[in-house]
Amino acid sequence: MSANTPLDQHTGVAVPLMRINIDTDAIIPSREMKRVSKEGLGEALFANWRYADVTTRRENPDFILNQDAYRQASILVAGDNFGCGSSREHAVWALKDFGIRVIVAPSFGSIFYGNCVLNGILPIRLAQSHVEALAAEIEAQPGVRFSVDLVKQQLSTPAGKLAEFDISAADKRMLVEGLDGIALTQQRDAEIVSFIAADREQRPWVYR
Amino acid sequence: MSHATLVEKIWAQHRIADLGGGSALLLIDRVFLHERTGGIALQGLAAAGRAVRRPQQVFCTMDHIVDTFPGRGDATRMPGGTAFITSTRAAALEAGVNLFDINDPNQGIVHVVSAEQGITLPGLTQVCPDSHTCTLGGLGALAWGIGSTEAEHALATTTLPILRPKQMRVNFLGRLGRGVTAKDMILKLIGLHGASGGVGYAVEFAGAAVTSLPVEARLTLCNMAVEFGAWTGIIAPDDATFEYVSGRPYAPDGVLWQRAVDHWRSLASDAGAAFDREIDIQAETIAPQITWGTSPQHSISIDEPVPDPQSQPDEKRRAAMSRALAYMAVEPGRPLVGIPIDAAFIGSCTNARLSDLRAAAAILKGQRVATGIKAICVPGSSRVKQAAELEGLHQVFIDAGFEWRESGCSMCFFAGGESFGQGERVITTTNRNFENRQGPGTRSHLASPATVAASALKGQITDVRRLGRQR
Numbered sequence: 001m002s003a004n005t006p007l008d009q010h011t012g013v014a015v016p017l018m019r020i021n022i023d024t025d026a027i028i029p030s031r032e033m034k035r036v037s038k039e040g041l042g043e044a045l046f047a048n049w050r051y052a053d054v055t056t057r058r059e060n061p062d063f064i065l066n067q068d069a070y071r072q073a074s075i076l077v078a079g080d081n082f083g084c085g086s087s088r089e090h091a092v093w094a095l096k097d098f099g100i101r102v103i104v105a106p107s108f109g110s111i112f113y114g115n116c117v118l119n120g121i122l123p124i125r126l127a128q129s130h131v132e133a134l135a136a137e138i139e140a141q142p143g144v145r146f147s148v149d150l151v152k153q154q155l156s157t158p159a160g161k162l163a164e165f166d167i168s169a170a171d172k173r174m175l176v177e178g179l180d181g182i183a184l185t186q187q188r189d190a191e192i193v194s195f196i197a198a199d200r201e202q203r204p205w206v207y208r
Numbered sequence: 209m210s211h212a213t214l215v216e217k218i219w220a221q222h223r224i225a226d227l228g229g230g231s232a233l234l235l236i237d238r239v240f241l242h243e244r245t246g247g248i249a250l251q252g253l254a255a256a257g258r259a260v261r262r263p264q265q266v267f268c269t270m271d272h273i274v275d276t277f278p279g280r281g282d283a284t285r286m287p288g289g290t291a292f293i294t295s296t297r298a299a300a301l302e303a304g305v306n307l308f309d310i311n312d313p314n315q316g317i318v319h320v321v322s323a324e325q326g327i328t329l330p331g332l333t334q335v336c337p338d339s340h341t342c343t344l345g346g347l348g349a350l351a352w353g354i355g356s357t358e359a360e361h362a363l364a365t366t367t368l369p370i371l372r373p374k375q376m377r378v379n380f381l382g383r384l385g386r387g388v389t390a391k392d393m394i395l396k397l398i399g400l401h402g403a404s405g406g407v408g409y410a411v412e413f414a415g416a417a418v419t420s421l422p423v424e425a426r427l428t429l430c431n432m433a434v435e436f437g438a439w440t441g442i443i444a445p446d447d448a449t450f451e452y453v454s455g456r457p458y459a460p461d462g463v464l465w466q467r468a469v470d471h472w473r474s475l476a477s478d479a480g481a482a483f484d485r486e487i488d489i490q491a492e493t494i495a496p497q498i499t500w501g502t503s504p505q506h507s508i509s510i511d512e513p514v515p516d517p518q519s520q521p522d523e524k525r526r527a528a529m530s531r532a533l534a535y536m537a538v539e540p541g542r543p544l545v546g547i548p549i550d551a552a553f554i555g556s557c558t559n560a561r562l563s564d565l566r567a568a569a570a571i572l573k574g575q576r577v578a579t580g581i582k583a584i585c586v587p588g589s590s591r592v593k594q595a596a597e598l599e600g601l602h603q604v605f606i607d608a609g610f611e612w613r614e615s616g617c618s619m620c621f622f623a624g625g626e627s628f629g630q631g632e633r634v635i636t637t638t639n640r641n642f643e644n645r646q647g648p649g650t651r652s653h654l655a656s657p658a659t660v661a662a663s664a665l666k667g668q669i670t671d672v673r674r675l676g677r678q679r
Contacts (some may be wrong), residue, residue: 034624036248048336089356111355169229186365195235
């Protein structure tokens with residue numbers, strides 16, 4: 001688990017993808033996981049929707065990420081339960097490689113949410129009505145840039161919308177400081193060792 | 209007087225440190241890996257110069273992209289697939305973890321193997337970079353799916369920082385009707401409350417219709433907790449659980465067995481335990497379920513018409529329904545029964561244990577699948593396959609016109625190898641009916657093994673309860 005680029009503030013082009021229940025198979029189809037690698041997966045992002053022909057990579061002009069206003073998007077505004085389904089971290093690696101740093105949705109698949117935090121992508125949960133208002137603002141002005149301040153836990157738009165969001169203190173720290181989670185836990189090694197020693201007495205059948 | 213839920217009890221027993229804001233550092237008792245997402249975790253760890261802290265408590269199998277044809281080796285039909293197998297094998301051997309390799313008699317789908325080998329025990333914490341790890345909640349373990357990076361953390365430290373989930377209990381009251389299975393129970397729940405109904409929750413399944421389920425069916429019920437959006441699902445362990453676990457290769461025995469069972473008997477929610485949400489479902493109201501669309505929440509009773517988007521007040525849900533109807537080429541207002549199918553698939557971590565194969569074989573015995581139907585059975589593990597063959601079930605499947613395969617995840621998803629094909633309609637015992645999940649353009653209807661077997665015989669979607677009358 002390598003440390004990530006710290007994410008305290010971010011401003012970028014926002015793109016709406018308001019379907020509900022967008023699953024990780026849609027974010028990256030299994031057949032696109034061709035190499036044992038976390039790198040270079042951006043091309044495979046949303047492959048079934050993004051390409052009219054996935055083999056030749058001929059684009060589907062109707063898909064929003066193929067429209068010029070959104071090719072540089074870094075903030076994704078999505079429908080409820082984004083990232084549900086398979087645990088494949090490749091979904092997050094593909095989004096990151098494409099350039100996405102922030103995802104806003106009413107709710108997220110829980111494994112996907114954790115995978116985002118560990119890879120330096122900020123998942124923001126906002127009420128459905130807030131998310132829909134953001135999507136409407138983008139559609140009224142394609143290419144609009146939103147700003148996120150993770151320290152203040154605020155998202156702001158040129159139209160003057162200001163949304164405050166919740167995030168756990170642990171996740172916030174991971175993102176803001178770009179921490180290496182394993183190194184953080186290893187600082188508690190003495191605690192872990194003594195816990196396991198006591199647990200071995202309590203539950204000896206667990207240990208092999 | 210304690211008022212803790214089952215999940216809270218296991219949580220408290222594993223809490224090493226409070227991390228603030230509802231998060232805790234939890235001890236992880238077992239890590240399971242497979243070649244699709246586990247090899248990359250082992251490699252990432254090695255690349256960072258880190259070791260697996262307790263390799264004896266780590267297990268690895270080959271299931272996701274292995275070939276399921278007889279005589280298989282490392283070659284796969286998936287482009288680039290062999291590299292996943294060989295690199296995972298190399299990393300597993302290097303790290304010294306327990307490995308069930310392709311031709312090991314204990315190889316199989318990760319969550320099937322973990323239960324049948326006694327690797328999962330009640331009250332354990334277990335993780336795997338695979339979303340269906342929640343299956344193992346059926347044994348009373350706290351088991352959940354993680355990403356590859358979290359897997360590196362669990363391997364390196366035997367711990368994970370976790371945000372405490374909210375608590376939900378789903379009570380299935382009363383008795384199930386004839387032809388109704390655990391698969392129908394979970395599809396009914398998701399159909400009623402949506403694919404995001406469980407987001408943020410640990411879900412305990414309870415009630416007479418749950419406690420009367422055999423252990424393998426409990427694994428099916430918990431398997432699709434993730435399709436409900438839940439962090440995980442769990443069922444309190446009982447005598448049936450202990451009987452299931454007893455004598456399995458990795459289960460404790462002798463004096464330790466007795467100590468373990470004494471501990472396990474304390475693993476139930478207390479009478480006064482508080483849940484953030486409770487849902488009651490009368491088991492008698494559950495008919496065999498089938499999905500009509502492209503989300504598990506698009507689930508209906510087999511004798512019910514496909515819903516009409518016009519009756520859905522929510523715009524987003526209405527749009528998703530219309531899109532799903534078009535993808536699936538089914539019509540609102542009409543039942544699915546009678547729609548011709550192209551293929552039938554029995555397999556996956558949801559429904560490919562011995563009891564599932566017996567249920568399907570009971571319907572197939574002495575019959576042939578309809579002309580032109582591609583029918584495939586892929587046992588959940590090599591042990592399941594062996595046990596089925598000892599009972600002669602394989603001959604029932606083969607005589608009925610099913611292919612009888614080696615174990616693996618197989619066509620539960622399309623990895624670039626085998627597929628059912630563009631526009632083909634498949635009735636399947638698997639867990640996901642997403643667009644393109646089983647192949648580009650493939651249309652998947654999720655159902656129980658009995659419903660899949662009955663539909664294969666008729667060549668069309670069939671109500672298993674009416675099969676006798678239709679014949």
